[in-house]
Amino acid sequence: MSDETLFGIIAQDIENKGYSVLPSALPEKLASALFSYQQTMEAEQFKSAGIGRGNEYLENKFVRTDEICWITGDTETGKKWLDWSSNLQRFLNRRLFLGLFSFESHFAHYGPGDYYKRHCDAFRGEANRILSIVVYFNTGWTSADGGELVIYKDEHDQDGIKVVPLLGTLVTFLSEEFPHEVLAANRDRYSIAGWFRVNTSVTAKVDPPL
Ligand SMILES: O=C(O)CCC(=O)C(=O)O
Ligand SMILES: [Fe+2]
Numbered sequence: 562m563s564d565e566t567l568f569g570i571i572a573q574d575i576e577n578k579g580y581s582v583l584p585s586a587l588p589e590k591l592a593s594a595l596f597s598y599q600q601t602m603e604a605e606q607f608k609s610a611g612i613g614r615g616n617e618y619l620e621n622k623f624v625r626t627d628e629i630c631w632i633t634g635d636t637e638t639g640k641k642w643l644d645w646s647s648n649l650q651r652f653l654n655r656r657l658f659l660g661l662f663s664f665e666s667h668f669a670h671y672g673p674g675d676y677y678k679r680h681c682d683a684f685r686g687e688a689n690r691i692l693s694i695v696v697y698f699n700t701g702w703t704s705a706d707g708g709e710l711v712i713y714k715d716e717h718d719q720d721g722i723k724v725v726p727l728l729g730t731l732v733t734f735l736s737e738e739f740p741h742e743v744l745a746a747n748r749d750r751y752s753i754a755g756w757f758r759v760n761t762s763v764t765a766k767v768d769p770p771l
Contacts, residue, residue, distance in 0.1 A: 568652040571733055576657060580712060580734035587696045587729050591645060596698035598638040599668045599751055602630065625677040629667040632753070642666070650757055659691060666755025671708060677743040682756060683736035690736040690756040697726040698751040708746025712739050726750055
């Protein structure tokens, strides 16, 4: 499948239902490059995941226990991923007028027993995270391995839909609309999570003060 075809399916899903779950969707070459990159650097660079970034960085082991590493364009593989993501961003902006302005993403590693409790990636009103994306690198994942992503339709939904974190599966959803969680995994679980943002700093500057 070409990138254009794939991006078109994602756009249609987002338009129709606000989320998209596509098995075997991430291009295989990109997936295997990213996975080996994650494996080689994980020992030295990963750190315990915190909630928020920068000054807001706050480790919160009650909410999430995975380890993360932010992806930059400093390596060939990191750059390939950011190029692919920016093509998706451009496509979605043209097709859905989302006004996506920037992208941030990190590798994540959930060891056995790790989880990320039910949360939203963005909050209505203050949010500049618009679209969340998750891709997985785990071969031969079965239901006995746990670690599913559960996406809830709204804040009242207790059932959700379960996504098996299998190699190549690509998930996108509107960040404000869908609470979600990662159930405890019984084996190592590797992934990337990313967020497309709109630019809020510009409006903050031009908005007259109250
Ligand atoms: O790994 C997943 O399936 C989702 C991770 C997630 O929700 C997050 O990092 O915000
Ligand atoms: Fe999330």
